Amino acid sequence: MNVSPDNNPSSGATGSDRGAPLIVACPRCRKRGPWLEGRWKPFCSERCSLIDLGHWFDGNYRISEPLRPDHFAEFEELGDGVDPDQPDDALD
Numbered sequence: 658m659n660v661s662p663d664n665n666p667s668s669g670a671t672g673s674d675r676g677a678p679l680i681v682a683c684p685r686c687r688k689r690g691p692w693l694e695g696r697w698k699p700f701c702s703e704r705c706s707l708i709d710l711g712h713w714f715d716g717n718y719r720i721s722e723p724l725r726p727d728h729f730a731e732f733e734e735l736g737d738g739v740d741p742d743q744p745d746d747a748l749d
C-alpha cells in the first residue's frame with residue numbers, strides 16, 4: 658500500500674459550487690442577470706415582480722382563488738436554479 662502524500666490537498670479549494678451565478682433574462686423586462694439568486698426571482702426587481710402580479714389581477718392569467726401568501730410559499734421551497742415555469746413531466 659503506497660498512498661501518495663501528495664494526494665492530500667492543503668487548501669479547501671474544492672471546485673466552484675458558488676461560482677458564477679446562472680444568468681437569466683427577467684421575464685418582464687428581459688434584462689439579464691443572476692435573478693434566480695435574488696429575492697424577486699425570477700424577476701430582476703420588485704418592480705418587475707409587481708408588474709407581473711398586475712397581469713394576474715388584470716385577468717391575463719386565470720386563477721381559481723385569490724392569491725394568498727401561502728401560494729408563494731411553494732416557490733420558496735424550490736432550490737436555486739429551479740425554474741418554476743418548467744413542467745413537472747421532466748421528472749418522469
Ligand SMILES: [Zn+2]
Pocket residue numbers: 683684685686687688700701702705
Ligand atoms: Zn425586470
